[in-house]
Amino acid sequence: MSTLVTIREVLASHGFGSFFFDDQAAIKAGAHREGAAYVGRAQTPGFKAIREPSQSVSVMLVLSDGYVAKGDCASVQYTGVGGREPRLHADQLAAQVEKQLAPHLRGLAVRSFREIAIFAEKIIEESFQSPRAAAYGVSQALLDAAAHIAGHHLMAQVIKDEWQIKRPLAIVPIYGQCGDERYRNVDKMIPKNVPVLPHGLINTPDLVGVDGEKLEEYVRWVNVRIAQLRTSDDYHPVIHIDVYGLIGSCAGGSIDTTAKIIQRLERAAYPHQLHIEHPLDAGGRDKQIEALGTLRRTLKSRGCKVAIVADEWANTADDVHLFAEAGAADMVHIKTPDLGSLHNTIDAILDCHQHGVGPFLGGSCTETDLSARATANVGVATRVTQVLAKPGMGFDEGFSVVFNEMNRVLRVAQMLS
Structure with a gap:
């Protein structure tokens, strides 16, 4: 102008x-x-x-x-x-x-x-x-x-x-969250070919079970349900479960026992790729980096391909940098409200890319349509590994907000190019 x-x-x-x-x-x-x-x-x-x-x-x-x-x-x-x-x-x-x-x-x-x-x-x-x-x-x-x-x-x-990003704008995979409707909302996600699902909201010990058996049952059910409801053999979503540190708690803080539970979950999810978010909580940033790094190395030494996702204690761009630099996780949940101004989120995403760590552009169900649309634009520009469907816990609403915004952006960009 x-x-x-x-x-x-x-x-x-x-x-x-x-x-x-x-x-x-x-x-x-x-x-x-x-x-x-x-x-x-x-x-x-x-x-x-x-x-x-x-x-x-x-x-x-x-x-x-x-x-x-x-x-x-x-x-x-x-x-x-x-x-x-x-x-x-x-x-x-x-x-x-x-x-x-x-x-x-x-x-x-x-x-x-x-x-x-x-x-x-x-x-x-x-x-x-x-x-x-x-x-x-x-x-x-x-x-x-x-x-x-x-x-x-x-x-x-x-x-x-x-930020002088060379790669063109692009649609990125959306991660759907089911909230408390752990079964009903999965049935809504599959017909829409949601690339990453279902979050699970595994936020109480009874949802994990004494040795992980309840969570294993749920992952197996999600796997079976995908096979039952998918409309195309080409649909192979990632199964991503957020456990709020409770696998580690149920394992009594043992890295070895935590790893064994995750290995069983991997078998329950097969042939789908499995992400486990915040598998344990060490109580502080530096301890969390050390514990997640040890867990990740333990899993890889056993041939386990489950992606470990850092969440808690990665609250700033500096925190995200330390997690990525240490190789403590396969992915880092960049929780947008926690990072404050969006320029911090963008810097953190590009930092993850530089270190070969997957940036998961997330946030929270407590957000709004405006913040979700802004986040979708960040994801399209920076080519994140996945972006959260938000706001809300009903799935449909957040999925439509993020999906529609990404497609609007790409269509206008095509016209302008």
Whole structure:
């Protein structure tokens, strides 16, 4: 555009996320489930109840040409654990955006997304109570503004241009999450040929079993169900299970026993590739890197091809770098709200590529349609190994948001090329 476009005003409104904030410590300790609620006392600081409605904050940048660029601040489902910041409080965060950030952004031109995102993040980190959640939403709005000012309206193209990514924009595999509907939602995923499934939400010890037998039964059921419901012999999805560290817990902390359980799961998943996310929790970043690295080497020495996915304790671009550099995992879950501003997510993805580690571009069910669409653009630009279908836990909604956004981006890019 020939006329200089600047940020005229910064607005914020509070809203809901697409699921709940859950107190993971209380759930792992055996909190009783009644319907969609948990009964018992909260254990994680910042929680008044074990399950609370997730919140979000919409950031709106009113540009001088009248365009309103948008992004949504969000926190993950299990906030306040694994090195993550406490849950956001929407009213408080919205007020901070308008009172503390807006004066610094008014009048600025968005010439470079990366440059202004770094500038905004520094201001946010100085005084915000939920700085990563805030920077996440603000950066989405800045990326939207940069795409508008560029004239093509493609956030993915802005990323590709500013990071000088040589490979063309491309659709990437979507990873569907089933939530508590571990069986019904698998039946929804298979007819849609979801490339990676089902997540499983294996977040209590009874879902794993004393020696992993319950989880083994579930993986075997998913395998059989794929064979029963697939409409093409060419459909061979990856089976990806998130176990929240519980295989290690059920194994009494033994790497050898954890490896043996994972080997049995691999046999149950055959012929499908199996991913196991967060198989154990060592209680801290450095210990987690060491433990996952030992587990990965143990599995490989036994000929096991299960991909180990790091999740907890990989909360910043620096954390992701250390996991990747150490070869502690085959993939790293880059959980977008935890990394704050989207430029950190992009840097972390490219760092994983450089170290030969698969970047899993994820996030949380607690996010919104805006943050999911921005994430889809990041995935298309950086060619991640897989991208999470989000928001929500109903599967269909999140899958359509991410799938449709990726295809819109590619179709417009084709026209412009």
